[in-house]
Amino acid sequence: MSEVQNFKVTVDNITIEVPAGTTILNAARMIGGDVTPPAMCYYTKLKESGGKCRTCLVEVSKGSEKDPRPMPKLVPSCRTTVMDGMEIKNITSEKVLDARKGIVEFLLINHPLDCPVCDQAGECDLQNLSYEHGTEGTRYDFPRRTFEKEDIGPYIQLHMNRCIMCYRCVFTADALTEKREHGVLERGDHSEISTMLNKALDNEFIGNVIDVCPVGALTDKTFRFKNRVWFTKPVDAHCSCTKCSGKVRLWMRGDEVFRVTARKNEWNEVEDWICNECRFEKKSTKDWVIEGPSVIARSSVIAQGHYVGTKKTPIVIDKVIGKDPKFLMNIHDISDVNKPEIELSKIAGPAHSNDFKGK
Amino acid sequence: MGIKLLLENDHIEGIKNYDTYKKHGGYRAAEKALKMAPADIVEEVKKSGLRGRGGAGFPTGMKWSFLAKPEGVPRHLVCNADESEPGTFKDRYLMEFHPHLFIEGLLISSFALGSNTTYVYIRGEYAWIPDILEQAIQEAKNAGWLGKNIQGTGFDCEIYVHRGAGAYICGEETALIESLEGKRGNPRMKPPFPAIQGVWMRPTVVNNVETLAAVVPIINMGGDEYAKIGMGRSTGSKLLSVCGNVNKPGVYEIDMTISVEEFIYSDEYCGGIPKGKKLKACIPGGSSVPIVPANLLFKTAKGETRLMNYESLSDGGFATGTMMGSGGFIVLDEDQCVVRHTMTLARFYNHESCGQCSPCREGTGWMYKILKNIEYGKGKMSDIDLLWDIQRKIEGNTICPLGDAAAWPVAAAIRHFRDEFEWHVKNPEESQKRNFGLAHYADPRPIPASA
Ligand SMILES: Cc1cc2nc3c(=O)[nH]c(=O)nc-3n(C[C@H](O)[C@H](O)[C@H](O)COP(=O)(O)O)c2cc1C
Ligand code: SF4
Numbered sequence: 151m152s153e154v155q156n157f158k159v160t161v162d163n164i165t166i167e168v169p170a171g172t173t174i175l176n177a178a179r180m181i182g183g184d185v186t187p188p189a190m191c192y193y194t195k196l197k198e199s200g201g202k203c204r205t206c207l208v209e210v211s212k213g214s215e216k217d218p219r220p221m222p223k224l225v226p227s228c229r230t231t232v233m234d235g236m237e238i239k240n241i242t243s244e245k246v247l248d249a250r251k252g253i254v255e256f257l258l259i260n261h262p263l264d265c266p267v268c269d270q271a272g273e274c275d276l277q278n279l280s281y282e283h284g285t286e287g288t289r290y291d292f293p294r295r296t297f298e299k300e301d302i303g304p305y306i307q308l309h310m311n312r313c314i315m316c317y318r319c320v321f322t323a324d325a326l327t328e329k330r331e332h333g334v335l336e337r338g339d340h341s342e343i344s345t346m347l348n349k350a351l352d353n354e355f356i357g358n359v360i361d362v363c364p365v366g367a368l369t370d371k372t373f374r375f376k377n378r379v380w381f382t383k384p385v386d387a388h389c390s391c392t393k394c395s396g397k398v399r400l401w402m403r404g405d406e407v408f409r410v411t412a413r414k415n416e417w418n419e420v421e422d423w424i425c426n427e428c429r430f431e432k433k434s435t436k437d438w439v440i441e442g443p444s445v446i447a448r449s450s451v452i453a454q455g456h457y458v459g460t461k462k463t464p465i466v467i468d469k470v471i472g473k474d475p476k477f478l479m480n481i482h483d484i485s486d487v488n489k490p491e492i493e494l495s496k497i498a499g500p501a502h503s504n505d506f507k508g509k
Numbered sequence: 510m511g512i513k514l515l516l517e518n519d520h521i522e523g524i525k526n527y528d529t530y531k532k533h534g535g536y537r538a539a540e541k542a543l544k545m546a547p548a549d550i551v552e553e554v555k556k557s558g559l560r561g562r563g564g565a566g567f568p569t570g571m572k573w574s575f576l577a578k579p580e581g582v583p584r585h586l587v588c589n590a591d592e593s594e595p596g597t598f599k600d601r602y603l604m605e606f607h608p609h610l611f612i613e614g615l616l617i618s619s620f621a622l623g624s625n626t627t628y629v630y631i632r633g634e635y636a637w638i639p640d641i642l643e644q645a646i647q648e649a650k651n652a653g654w655l656g657k658n659i660q661g662t663g664f665d666c667e668i669y670v671h672r673g674a675g676a677y678i679c680g681e682e683t684a685l686i687e688s689l690e691g692k693r694g695n696p697r698m699k700p701p702f703p704a705i706q707g708v709w710m711r712p713t714v715v716n717n718v719e720t721l722a723a724v725v726p727i728i729n730m731g732g733d734e735y736a737k738i739g740m741g742r743s744t745g746s747k748l749l750s751v752c753g754n755v756n757k758p759g760v761y762e763i764d765m766t767i768s769v770e771e772f773i774y775s776d777e778y779c780g781g782i783p784k785g786k787k788l789k790a791c792i793p794g795g796s797s798v799p800i801v802p803a804n805l806l807f808k809t810a811k812g813e814t815r816l817m818n819y820e821s822l823s824d825g826g827f828a829t830g831t832m833m834g835s836g837g838f839i840v841l842d843e844d845q846c847v848v849r850h851t852m853t854l855a856r857f858y859n860h861e862s863c864g865q866c867s868p869c870r871e872g873t874g875w876m877y878k879i880l881k882n883i884e885y886g887k888g889k890m891s892d893i894d895l896l897w898d899i900q901r902k903i904e905g906n907t908i909c910p911l912g913d914a915a916a917w918p919v920a921a922a923i924r925h926f927r928d929e930f931e932w933h934v935k936n937p938e939e940s941q942k943r944n945f946g947l948a949h950y951a952d953p954r955p956i957p958a959s960a
């Protein structure tokens with residue numbers, strides 16, 4: 151094995167050594183926690199992906215040991231490789247946070263915000279992103295652009311209204327199909343994802359475009375409106391499939407299999423592509439050997455359920471700011487609700503703030 | 510009379526044809542260049558100080574010397590003839606009326622860079638020009654200037670003309686390369702730069718039409734002589750395409766020492782503004798560069814005379830200056846509405862964004878919609894600040910400079926003409942009937958005392 155050189159990089163004051171050729175994003179992912187920039191278009195498995203959504207922009211405050219000049223513009227961390235001695239600012243940079251707020255706003259101005267009826271809700275990267283990096287309101291008061299829903303074959307539906315043009319499905323389909331059958335029509339804010347002459351994409355693995363889609367633009371028609379993801383319980387399972395690895399995640403309620411997806415890692419990226427047959431047709435527990443509850447580490451609502459072995463995201467804030475965080479207040483000191491002299495069980499019905507007054 | 514290097518033979522009947530061109534000194538530079546070592550040609554171009562005429566003004570010689578030369582991998586020269594920037598039409602003039610000058614420049618540059626297959630990517634709307642170019646290519650070939658073993662030197666070169674399909678973004682060099690390869694014209698992520706991996710992942714140089722044509726006089730007179738024309742880092746001559754409120758719109762060749770005022774008012778060039786109207790504003794370098802009010806056009810903020818060159822036009826940065834850009838000189842007289850003008854540009858960028866990256870895709874449309882409201886008397890005061898904030902969030906955060914190009918005109922219009930925007934908001938009805946007019950935009954500006 152040839153020696154790979156190691157580079158020392160610092161992200162938000164945390165220094166780590168990574169092999170040369172690593173991107174800033176992946177270096178930050180190795181540290182984990184809050185210093186990892188959000189990535190809406192980059193996908194490790196898709197070589198050409200990244201650079202488009204601009205949510206992962208970071209500031210390079212020192213280019214490298216050799217050339218310490220800062221980079222003039224924010225750079226997409228998913229497409230910028232590290233240099234030795236590079237210093238990067240993500241959450242410690244006002245510029246980055248400001249730009250990122252702008253990007254989230256841009257991504258949302260034409261988004262229908264139809265989460266209440268969207269199958270992706272609860273496991274949607276755009277929901278997470280807006281929650282973590284967006285503002286409460288919008289300044290956009292124009293009609294949002296709309297498209298017709300489109301069926302891409304018998305199993306997949308495209309809701310173009312929700313699409314954020316990350317191109318992940320395009321690269322996935324490119325890798326799977328012979329010709330450029332699935333791509334982008336038009337340009338600018340009227341561009342849309344579509345297939346060649348509205349044809350069904352005929353490929354045994356095409357269902358994977360559903361999994362790579364960060365939002366609810368590509369959905370599984372066999373699961374459509376069947377259940378909310380947070381009511382289903384993810385379990386890892388496998389079967390001996392001749393086409394794919396057969397390693398999947400079942401989304402179950404009781405012993406009913408509602409949905410089958412590929413397994414995703416902590417960055418919400420697919421571990422192994424799965425075939426259409428596993429995804430769309432094996433919807434009975436008899437088809438599968440169940441391994442046990444899935445580990446879901448992403449910050450979506452599903453992760454709020456208490457599953458065994460859930461990996462907690464590391465807390466890095468003390469390292470970023472170089473000291474223990476000082477809390478503005480201790481909620482237990484100021485909240486009346488925690489007054490031990492009031493016995494909640496004695497109160498009829500749900501407790502009301504009036505119940506705590508004057509005691 | 511100003512200097513004429515590119516349009517020297519403009520008055521000659523039939524200069525389009527090979528024989529006439531040859532008779533008037535054509536292909537002299539090519540003859541000379543083919544006897545030189547390619548590296549020496551690059552050296553001459555470096556010495557000439559020639560800067561790219563496509564908009565960014567990057568030194569051409571330096572760009573050429575960055576070209577990677579891996580063993581056994583073909584290299585390509587690609588000429589950017591996509592010229593789609595509103596206000597710019599100088600390349601069209603060169604290609605339409607001086608095709609052989611252009612071909613000669615292409616040949617010398619191809620030889621210098623070792624490109625055996627050279628492409629001209631031409632704007633789709635220039636539908637009639639490929640025929641002119643192809644005829645010129647055929648004539649040059651018949652005379653032994655293209656094809657195999659050119660003039661017995663052993664150098665082979667073919668030039669292909671490739672038509673675009675009508676997208677401004679395909680003028681951006683990496684989008685152009687994608688389009689040339691037959692793909693969707695989306696700009697590529699850089700790095701890698703075209704000099705390392707361009708067309709079909711081979712080392713590629715992309716240059717503007719005027720840049721490549723300028724190589725002919727450079728070889729004829731030598732780099733050092735060429736560098737003596739003009740001033741500072743603005744060497745040689747520059748073509749400008751003038752449109753808007755002037756008496757004589759058209760294409761002019763200037764040496765970059767004349768003042769902006771002279772350029773607009775002298776009879777040799779624009780011939781002043783029709784009907785004795787007053788000048789309100791000007792965009793000196795094509796739609797992407799910042800608009801400046803009359804009082805910043807003739808004099809810089811420091812009170813110096815502004816000249817028609819790269820340095821002087823950008824004096825004062827974006828706060829009080831603008832840019833040479835691609836030389837699309839747009840003049841606005843007192844009857845023009847800056848809000849409407851800005852809206853029109855915003856509409857253009859909205860329409861031309863490729864849609865790859867979120868700030869440009871979403872932001873350009875948003876800016877257009879707000880500007881449309883303001884222009885049609887439906888704007889709010891807060892819209893002006895909102896516009897400012899949107900352009901600020903697009904600028905610098907996109908994949909390619911189209912995002913910046915969309916942000917700058919809006920920023921500059923608000924920076925210099927904010928009261929005109931406010932007037933539109935405050936007088937929604939009146940603004941539908943008349944224009945804000947010249948206001949104080951031509952008044953002399955106080956000059957800060959130097960320390
Ligand atoms: C959106 C956009 C459009 C452009 N259009 C043109 C064009 O039409 N013609 C051109 O020569 N350069 C255009 N450019 C600049 C090219 O990317 C490139 O810098 C230029 O062709 C380099 O040639 P030069 O060094 O000779 O100027 C454009 C750039 C951008 C960002
Ligand atoms: S459909 Fe989904 S995966 Fe495809 S570009 Fe849109 S958001 Fe991305």
Ligand code: SF4
Nearest residue numbers: 863865866869907909
């Ligand atoms: S800045 Fe605009 S034109 Fe350029 S890549 Fe991004 S979306 Fe496309």
Ligand code: FES
Nearest residue numbers: 201203204206228
């Ligand atoms: S994840 Fe880097 S730009 Fe989208």
